[in-house]
Amino acid sequence: MDGSTFETPIAPASDAGAPAFDLNVIIAIFRRRLRLFAAVALAVFVAVVLFTLQETPRYSTQAQVMIDVRQEQVTPDMNAVLSGLPADSAVVDTEVEVLRSRSLAGRVVDQLKLDQDPYYNPSLAGAKGVKAWLPFLKKTVAPTAANDPVAAQRLRERIVDRVLSGLNVRRSGVTYLITVQYTHEDPAQAARLANAFADLYLTEQLEAKFEATKQANGWLNTRVADLRGQLQQAEAEVQQYKIANNLLSAQGATLTEQEISGLNQQLATARAEQAETDARLNIARNQLARGSNGDDLGETMSSPVIQQLRKQRVEKIAQVNSMAERYDERWPDLIKARRELAEIDTQIQAEIKRIISNLEAQAQISRQRTGSVAGSVGSARGTLAGNNRASIRLAELERKAESVRTLYESLLGRFKQTTAQQGIEQPDARVLSRATIPNKPSEPKPSVNLILGLVAALGAGGAAVVLAEILMAGLFTEDEVERRLGVPYLGSVPLLSSTLDDARAARGLAPPDYLLNKPLSSFAESLRKLRAAILFSKVGETVKVIAVTSSLPGEGKTTTTFSLGRTLAASGANVVVVDCDLRQGAINRFLPTAPTVGLIEVLNGAATLDEALYADESGAKVLPLTKSAYTPRDVFGSAAFQRLLAELRQRFDVVLLDTAPLLAIADTRILAPHADAVVMLARWKRTPVKAITSALSLLQGRGVFLAGVALTQMDLKAQSRYGYGDAGYYYKSYRKYYAD
Structure with missing residues (x-):
């Protein structure tokens, strides 16, 4: 056995070669969930039946409207203000939506006074009920x-x-026919409403x-009147302007142009002088900014x-250079000469600033002169424009x-056409057939409802079964x-009561005691099968030390272990059952008296093994635990336990270790590697698969050989009904071989 791996005799199952589905498995699942399926299906079907029986009969009738794309031309030379509908499929679909619109439904409400009908106005029905019981509230009910x-x-x-809820408007295929159908509890009201929508x-x-x-x-009348007044005013302005201005050419334009030409020359000269002055000023400013000493000043x-x-x-520079060659830098005359040179540079800078001030004044004068000349040019140009304005204004008037006259004549002609069209407008549709009062209800349809109810019931029942299987926590079959x-x-260990026709036959007997009394029972046979499966789980090796565990408490672990010990003893094996559940x-509940010494006392040296062993009536030996057996020390990892x-191992053929649940206590994880095989028990239909997988994962990497999983407390009668694929499915066939 490889101590670094989690040994199992088979690989995890794979569905790669399995068929897509097994009909027998599906049948078994439905047999297993037959009560759930029947309950859900029956509840849904009964609900549909009750709904059908209680549903108020409703009547449907319909009117047909045809979109008439043919336009009747009473006055062929006149165009209508609102043109007819074009022969377009989208237009028909649009008209269908118009018939479904809330505005049209509101007009139906107003015309038929449906707001006074309790069927559509629930406040009226409520008010009548209140008034019937409390007449003095007549003035206070529903005044809001x-x-x-x-x-x-x-x-x-x-x-x-509410009105729209009974309306159904649809187009008849790709035709120009629109069906207006209405459904109501009153057949006469249904016809009335369908016709009202169409009309x-x-x-x-x-x-x-x-x-x-x-x-x-x-609008045309107002615009024609306005344009008439505008036309009269425009023509009057033209006449008055001609008289006032004599429409003569401006002969003084030549003088103005000559004046403008001279001013333009002066403006060009002034701008050139201004540019020159600005350039000299900028040069001086740049030299001053560089700290010039006057060497690079131009002539200007x-x-x-x-x-x-x-x-x-x-x-002074020559003097400083001469003294610097002869004297030290600290020579007083040299220092004085350099100070005088600095004063000369300061005076030069001051003179440059004065020159810049003069240049700035000259630049300001040049700008003022340029502005003055530019103003004169603008004034002269204004005079020229005024001289020519008369002819321009005349053309504008x-x-x-002319434009007012053209618009006036056009609108006057259109006004005469629209006035002539009043009274000859026709709709773009007509009622092809009116709705009649139906003689039989359209809803409900009992046969359809029952068929749909049956389908829904079967679907709901199937869905409930599928959901139950998905959410199923436990395991059923091999x-x-x-x-x-x-x-x-x-294998499986059955629930004792499920093996008996009369559960009272085993009343007062624990399963291990029933095993001794009924060695040929199905319960005893299941333990013999479990014994054989465990002992032959390791091919070619002898299994002597067997640790029996589970993932959670309450899974029949101790009962199964003790019963397995009695079964092994009955087969002639020298077996000992060791209670390793320190908590x-x-x-002890299967022993006639409470033990005074046990496993812990043997490990501590307080008692010998022979003193602690208890001889069971089946021939098996039991190494129990006393009430004070719990100790915080690592019992199963100690050298004494080994x-x-x-x-x-030397004294017995088989050693059965009854251990604590894996998920609850850590002791079992320490103990399991010392066993030749570990048997995992899971309670039939109850233990969650996630709990089992979590427990198995705790044994991985500990050198543990897992013999397999056995199901406990299996109801053989129930398993024979829906446990397809498991030996329990055929329990009724081979039950006669047992002496229960």
């Missing part, structure tokens, strides 16, 4: 709709919603055309003062008068153990 505009609007919206749809078309023509006439910026200072500076856990299936010590286990 009349006093509160918001409440009234909400009530109207609810009424419109008001046509009325709305006519009103839209009448309103459009009316608005067009009103030279002055006698600067020339004199420059001469002095040259002489004539164009204005196939599920090997497929979902990937470990061998060792519970559950084997010596004890070695001694038990």
Whole structure:
């Protein structure tokens, strides 16, 4: 056995070669969930039946409207204000939506006074009921709709919603026919509403055309009157302007142009002088910014003062250089000469600043001169424009008068056409057939409802079964153990009562005691099968030390271990059952007296092994735990326990270790590697698969050989009904071989 791996005799199950589905498995699942399936399906079907029986009969009738794309031309030379509908499929779909619109439904409500019908106005029905019981509340019931505009609007919206709920408007194929169907509890009201929608749809078309023509006439009348006044005023302005200006050419334009030409020359000269002055000023400013000493000044910026200072500076520089060659830098005369040179440079800078000030004044004068000349040019140009304005204005007035005259004549002609069209407008649709009062209800349809209810019931029942299987926590059969856990299936230990026709036959007997009394029972046979599966789980090796564990408490671990010990003893094996559950010590309940010494006392040296062993009536030996057996020390990892286990191997054929649940206590993880095989027990249909896989994962990497998983407390009667794929499925067939 490789101590670094989690040994299992088979690999995890794979569905790669399995069929897509097994009909027998599906049947077994439905047999297993038959009660759930029947309950859900019956509940859904009964609900559908009750709904069908209680549903109020409703009647449907329909009217047909045809979109008439043919336009009747009473006056062929006149165009309508609102044109007819084009022969377009999208237009028909649009008209269908118009028939479904809330505005049209609101007009139906107003015309038929549906707001006074309790069927559509629930507040009226409620008010009548209250008034019937409390007449003195007549003036106070439902007054909010009349006093509160918001409440009234909400009530109207609810009424419109109720009206639209019975309406069904659809297009008949790709034709120009629209079917207006209405469904109501009252057949006469259904026909009335269907016809009302069709009639008001046509009325709305006519009103839209009448309103459009009316608005067009009103607008045209107003515009024609306005344009008439504008035309008269424009023509009068043209005449008055001609008289006032004599329409003569401006002969003085030549003088003005000559004046403008001279001013332009002066402006050019002034701008050139300004540019020159600005350039000299910028040069001086740049030299001052660089700290110039006057050597690089141009002729335009030279002055006698600067020339004199420059001469002095040259002489002083020569003096400084001569003294610097002869004397030390700290020589007083040299220091004085350099100070005088610095004073000359300061005077040069001051003179440059004065020159810049003069240049700035000159630049300001140049700018003022340029501005003055530019103003004169602008004034002269204004005079020229005034001289020529008369002819320009005259042409403008004539164009204005002509445009007003053209627009006036056009609108006057259109006004005459629209006035002639009033009274001859026609809708773009007509009612092809009117709705009649139906003689039989269209809803409900019992046969359809029952068929749909049956389908829904079967679907709901199937969905409930599928959901229950998905959410199923436990394991049922051998196939599920090997497929979902990937470990061998060792067998099952049945629930004792499920093996008996009369459960009272085993009353008062614990399963291990029943095993002794009924050695040929199905319960005893299941333990013999489990014994064989465990002992032969390691091919070619002898299994002597067997650790029996589970993932959670309450899975029948101690009962199974003790019963397995009695089964092994009955087969002639020298077997010992060791209680390794330090927290519970559950084997003691199968002993006639409470032990005074046990496993812990043997490990501590307080008692010998022979003193602690208890001889069971089956021939098996039991190494129990006393009530004070729990100790915080590492019992199963100690050398004393290993010596004890070695001694038990020598003295007994089989050593059964009843351990604590893996997920609850850490002791089992320490103990498991010392066993030749570990048997994992899981309670049939109860232990969650996640709990089992979590427990198995705790044994990985500990050198543990897992013999497999056995299911405990299996109900053989239930398993024979729906445990397809498991030996329990055939329990009824081989039950006669047992003496239960």
